Amino acid sequence: MSSSTANENTGIREEVLRRFIESGERERLQEILRSKLNESGWQDRVKDKCQKIIHESGPDVDKLTVNDMVEQVTPLARTMVPEDVKAEILEDVRAFVYRVLPEADN
Numbered sequence: 001m002s003s004s005t006a007n008e009n010t011g012i013r014e015e016v017l018r019r020f021i022e023s024g025e026r027e028r029l030q031e032i033l034r035s036k037l038n039e040s041g042w043q044d045r046v047k048d049k050c051q052k053i054i055h056e057s058g059p060d061v062d063k064l065t066v067n068d069m070v071e072q073v074t075p076l077a078r079t080m081v082p083e084d085v086k087a088e089i090l091e092d093v094r095a096f097v098y099r100v101l102p103e104a105d106n
Helices: 005-021 025-040 042-063 068-080 083-099
Strands: none
Touching: 005 042, 005 083, 025 068, 025 083, 042 083
16 A cells, blocks of 8 residues: 555545544444443443452452553453444444545445
C-alpha cells in the first residue's frame, strides 16, 4: 500500500468516525449493547469475576488497583459477550459505514 493510499484510508476512517459520533449512532449502539449485555446476564458474570478477584486477593486487596482489575477482567469479559450480540452490533456498524461512504468507494 502506498503512502498516499494509507493517508487516504486514514482520512476516510476519520471521516466515518466523525460522522458516527456526530450522528449519535455511536451512542445509540452503545445503549443497545448495554441493554443486550444486561439482558444476557453478561454484566452479572463480569461483576462475579471482579468479586472473585477481590476475594482471591486476600490480605493484599488494598494493593489491588482499578487498572489491575481491568487487566484481569477485560480479556475474559470480551470472550463472554454473546456471539449474537457481537454479530448484531457489527452488522449495525457495517450498515452505517456503507450509508456514509461516498458511492464511489462502495
